[in-house]
Amino acid sequence: MHSLQLVGYFQSYQLTWSYFLDQLVAGLTLGSLYGLMALGYSMVYGILKLLNFAHGEVFMIGSYIGYFVLVALGGTTNPTVPVALLIILMFGAAMIGSGVLGVVIERFAYRPLRVAKAPRIAPLISALGVSFCLQQLASIFFGTEYKQYNPFGLSGGTLTTPWHIGSLEVSWMQMIVILTTAFLMLVLWQLVTRTQIGRAMRAASFDLEAASMMGIDVDRVVVFTFFVGSALAGAGGVMNGLYLSNTFPLVGFNVGLIAFTAAVVGGIGSIPGAMVGGVTIGLLKAFAIGYWSSAYQDVIVFCILIVVLLIRPSGIFGVPAPQKV
C-alpha cells in the first residue's frame, strides 16, 4: 500500500474524480432505499405519533415475497417472462403483500391500543412483539439461510455491469433503484397533495381528534396510511434483494434502524424530510466507507447525526411542535 504523503493518509486512488463519483452513486442508491423505508416510519408517525418498529420486518417479508415470485417464474437463469415484466411483477406482488401485512398488523397490534387510549409506550412494545413474531415466523417457514436473488444472471448479466458516462459508472441495478424510488416518491407526493384521501391524511396528521370531529373517517385514513407505508417498504425489500443480491430473516433489523434514523433526522412526520434524511444517511455512509473506515461507518454516521440533532432538535425539515399550555 502506497500512501500519498502530500495529503496525509488518503490513498492515491481515493483522490481520483471517478472514485468520488462511485461513492456518490453508491450513496444515492443506498440513500433512496433508506428514504423509501423512512417514508413508512414518517407517515405513520405523522398521524399516530407511533414509532412502528415492525416496519423493518414488513420490509423483510416484502423481500421474501419478491424472492418467491422470482423463483416461481423460473429464477434468474431462465425466467419464463421478459425480465422487465419479471421485475415489475416482483415489485407489484411485494408491494401488495406487504401493504396487506401492514394493515393486518395495524388491526391486531395497534388499533386495540388506540381504542383503549393506552400510554404512548405501549404500542412501542406491541411493535417489538410484532417484530419478534415476524422474524421468527420467517426463520421457521423460510429457513435461516440466505436466499439468493442472484441478479447477476438476469438478462445475461447486463443489469449488474456498469455503464460509463464520462468518468461516471452506473449499473442498471442502481438506475432501477434510484428511478423506481423517484417514481414512487412522485406518486406518493401526488397522492398526498392532490387526492381526497391525501387531504384527509394531512388533516389527520395535523390534529387527529379535530379531523375526526370534521367527519373524517380516521380509521380509514390510518389503514390507508399503513397500506401505503408498508407497500413502500415492500418495494424497498425487493430493491434491497436485487441490489445486495440476497435476503434473510434478520435483514429488516439493521435497515429498519437506519431508516428510522433517516426519518428522525429529516424531521419525522415530513415526507420530503424522510427522503432528504435517507439520502443524507446514504451519502454519509458511502463516504464514510469510501474515505475513512468501514468498521466505524455507523459510529461516524451516528456522531454526525447527533450533532445535526443537537443543532436542529426537530430534524432538518421538522417543525418544532409548539407546546400548548
Add this chain to the structure above:
Amino acid sequence: MADAPTPQPPEPAGGPQIGVDEWVSRSAERILGRSGLLGRAEKELRRVPAVVRFLAVGGLAALIPVITSDPYLIRVATVTAVFALLALGLNVAVGFAGLLDLGYIAYYGFGAYGYAMLSSSKFGIHWQAWQSIPVVVAGAIVLGFFLALPSRRLIGDYLAIVTLFFGQIFYTLLIQGYKISLLGINKDVGLKSANWDVTGGPNGIANVDGFRAFGGTASSERAYFWIALSAVAVVYAVLHLANRSRTGRAWRALNDDALAAQVMSMPINWLKLLAIGVGAGAGALAGTINAALLQGAFPDDYNTMVLIIIYAIVILGGAGSLTGAVLGAIVVNVGLEALRPGTEFSNWTSNGRGLFYVTILLILLVRLRPWRRLVAVLGGTIAFGLVLHAIVGAAWPRGVHGGILNSAGTFSSGGWIGSALRHWLVLPSGTYEIGGYTAFNYLICLLIAMILCLTLLKGWRRDLLMIPTLWLAGLVYEARLIEEGSGATRFLLLGAALIVVMAVRPQGFLGRPRVEIV
C-alpha cells in the same frame, strides 16, 4: 360524612380536610382499584406493612438455593435477578421520569467490561470486588450524566434516537475495540503503536475473576445467587425510598408535564441527569455481576436484542412500578428459559403438566364473570373436545390413538389427567410420519392467530371463539412434548405474549392506568 347531623369539628391530620369531599378525593382510587378476587387479595395484601412484605418475599427468594441444589435452576434464578436489577435501573428513567432512554444497554455493558478490565488477567490488574465495583458503578454514573446531556435540548423520540445512537456506538466500540488506533485511522500517520487491544473485539474478555473480597472468593452458583439477590434488594429499597422522596415526586411531575414542572421551579435538567445517572449505576452493577457470573464479558450479551428484552420486562411489569419490574423479570426470563428446548428446566415444567392446566383454569376463574359464562365456556370446551374426538375417531381411528408423552420421550399413562386428555384431544399415533415439526409450527401459528382474534372480539363471540382456542392450547401443549425441537418458537411466543398483554392491559401487570384530565 353525609349522615352527620351536626357540623363536625375539623378532623385531625390524615383525615379529610376542610373543603375536600372525601368521596370525590378518593374517586380516582376507587376507579383504579381492581374489583373481584384480585382486588380483594390486593386489599388484604396492602394491610401488611411494606417492610414486612419486602422482607418476606426477599427471605422466600433467598431460600431458593436451599430448596433445590440443581445448579442449573440456581443459575436461572441468578440471571433472573440480574434482569430484575436491570429492569429496576431502567425503570428510573423510563417509569419515573418518563425519559425514553434507548442507550441503557451501554451502562450494562460498561459495568461488565469495566469489571472485566479491572479484575482479570487482560491487563494484569486483579482488583478485589470491593475495589472494582464502586469504581465501575461510579464511572457508569458519570457516563450516564455525560450521555444524558442531550436531554437538555431534545425531548421525546428525538432523545430516544440519540440515546439509541449511543448504544449502537458503544456496541461498535466493543466489537472494534481490539485494534484501536487513533480515531480509526489505521493507516500510517507516523504513530508507532497503531493498534491497542482494549475490549477483545468479538471474542470479548475471558478469564475474568470471580468476586473476591477480604480473602474469600465467590465461586459457587449459590453465592452468586445470593449476591445478585441482595443487590436487587438493596437497589429496590433505595429506589423505593427515592420514589417517595422529594426527588421521586419531582420525577413524577417531570413525567406528567415537564413544562408545568419547570414553571413550578423544578430543576428539570438536573432531574433528567439524575434519573439517567441513577439508572446507569444500577445497570452497571448488574453488568459487574453478570461478568463475574459468566467469568467473562462478551459483546453479544450487550446488544440491542438484550435492550429490547429489558424494555419488554419493564413495560410488561408496568412502567413506574418497582414490584412490576421484578415480576416482569421473573415472567419473561423464566418464561424464555422454560421454552428453551432440551434444558432440565423445560423438562421439569413439561412434567408439571398439572401446573399448565391449573394456571389456565385460574386465569379463566379470575377473568370470566359471572359464573354462568365460566360454566358455559368450560362446558363448551369439554364438549367440543369430546365431539371432535368422536368424529375423528370414527373417520380416522389412527388419529386418536396417540399416547401422552413425558419429557423423557417415553409414553406414559399420565395418570388420570393423562387418560382424560387422551379422550379429549386428538393426538394421532406416530406423529413424526404425519406432520412432525412443520405441522406443529402451523398449529402454533394457528393458536397465536386465534388468541389475537380473541383480543378483537367482545361478548358472546369472544366466549365462542375461546372454546376452540382453549382446546387448541391444550393440544399444542401436549404436542410440544413430542416436538422438543421447537427452539425457534420461543421468541415467537414472547412476541405474541407482548402483543396480547399490551392489548389486554396496556399499562402492564402492576402499572397504574393514567387518568386523563380533560
